[in-house]
Amino acid sequence: MQRIDHPLPWGMPGTQRSLTVLRFGAGSRKAYIQASLHADELPGMRVAVELKRRLRELEAEGRLRGVIELVPVANPIGLGQMFQATHQGRFELGSGRNFNRDFPALDVLIGEALVGRLDDDAEQNVARVRQAMRQALDNLPSAGSELQGLQRLLLRHACDADLVLDLHCDFEACVHLYALPQQAEALKPLAARLGAGALLMAEDAGGSSFDEACSTPWLRLAPRYPQLPLACLAATVELGGMLDTGAERCTAQAEAILAFLAERGLIDGAWPEAPAECCPATPFDGAQYALAPHAGVVGYLQPVGARVAVGDPLFEVIDPLDDRHSIVRAETAGIVYARERLRFAQPGLWLVKVAGATPIRQGRLLSD
Numbered sequence: 451m452q453r454i455d456h457p458l459p460w461g462m463p464g465t466q467r468s469l470t471v472l473r474f475g476a477g478s479r480k481a482y483i484q485a486s487l488h489a490d491e492l493p494g495m496r497v498a499v500e501l502k503r504r505l506r507e508l509e510a511e512g513r514l515r516g517v518i519e520l521v522p523v524a525n526p527i528g529l530g531q532m533f534q535a536t537h538q539g540r541f542e543l544g545s546g547r548n549f550n551r552d553f554p555a556l557d558v559l560i561g562e563a564l565v566g567r568l569d570d571d572a573e574q575n576v577a578r579v580r581q582a583m584r585q586a587l588d589n590l591p592s593a594g595s596e597l598q599g600l601q602r603l604l605l606r607h608a609c610d611a612d613l614v615l616d617l618h619c620d621f622e623a624c625v626h627l628y629a630l631p632q633q634a635e636a637l638k639p640l641a642a643r644l645g646a647g648a649l650l651m652a653e654d655a656g657g658s659s660f661d662e663a664c665s666t667p668w669l670r671l672a673p674r675y676p677q678l679p680l681a682c683l684a685a686t687v688e689l690g691g692m693l694d695t696g697a698e699r700c701t702a703q704a705e706a707i708l709a710f711l712a713e714r715g716l717i718d719g720a721w722p723e724a725p726a727e728c729c730p731a732t733p734f735d736g737a738q739y740a741l742a743p744h745a746g747v748v749g750y751l752q753p754v755g756a757r758v759a760v761g762d763p764l765f766e767v768i769d770p771l772d773d774r775h776s777i778v779r780a781e782t783a784g785i786v787y788a789r790e791r792l793r794f795a796q797p798g799l800w801l802v803k804v805a806g807a808t809p810i811r812q813g814r815l816l817s818d
């Protein structure tokens with residue numbers, strides 16, 4: 451294991467944060483796994499602890515068939531953001547920006563640089579594009595903030611990987627994944643191994659999130675350079691709810707991820723087969739984000755993982771002063787894959803998410 455420490459820019463005098471990447475194995479294939487980019491989403495960090503332990507073992511046994519880079523703390527800025535005993539790891543306190551939005555668009559940065567540089571050697575073309583991506587990130591003007599510096603470092607390590615997994619969680623949730631529709635089939639073995647309840651597919655969820663920053667450049671370069679494959683399989687993996695940091699669950703999730711890496715040719719040896727059963731891939735614009743019609747105290751009427759039909763009650767909200775009582779119902783048939791942890795309804799904040807098969811939303815799909 452090699453440990454790489456990158457100092458982040460714009461540390462205040464007397465403070466210096468750094469990003470640490472753990473690198474295992476060697477070879478031309480590469481997987482990149484990061485945890486807790488939303489710094490208060492800690493199941494990924496716990497899974498990364500197991501991954502680190504196991505990758506050390508596998509490396510010592512000579513079983514790694516490529517490079518695996520692991521970033522157990524993808525967001526040291528957010529990790530330190532305790533505000534009056536509450537962890538605020540999703541938005542940078544100084545700027546209000548979501549840590550997992552607005553990553554650089556590599557296809558825009560390298561599009562022109564590829565003119566005349568690709569031929570009919572598919573493997574070489576992929577290598578040339580990756581080289582151009584690394585170069586483009588290195589050639590950017592200095593980062594304007596600590597957050598921008600962090601985002602560029604993360605993408606610099608991930609952009610030349612064959613497989614990228616960004617480990618997150620929701621408030622209360624079953625395991626679910628976000629990725630490109632073109633990659634649904636390739637990700638099903640991982641979803642099945644993790645016992646996922648939903649596999650949400652979108653080509654552009656509208657936030658330039660990390661997984662899309664890794665996978666979509668290939669998609670967007672393809673019309674102009676049809677010889678390019680979709681060379682980066684990337685997913686945001688929501689490992690469950692915020693409280694799911696228990697050893698048994700996280701150890702099993704780490705083993706599931708390692709078995710998937712083995713299936714993708716990065717690790718040798720015998721691994722359990724992926725279960726044949728997997729949740730269906732559904733369009734992300736088919737997910738209902740159920741909101742309350744007014745303020746009030748919330749009671750849920752469905753557990754996470756429940757299968758609901760149109761019209762089934764999802765939650766009730768009650769105004770404690772005027773006794774207004776509303777039941778919010780499913781507008782699509784599907785799986786309740788996430789619930790808010792707060793029990794007080796507020797304007798514009800979703801309370802339940804249902805993964806349905808029929809598109810019902812337009813525009814920006816990601817909430818902030």
Ligand SMILES: [Zn+2]
Pocket residue numbers: 488491550618619
């Ligand atoms: Zn997250």
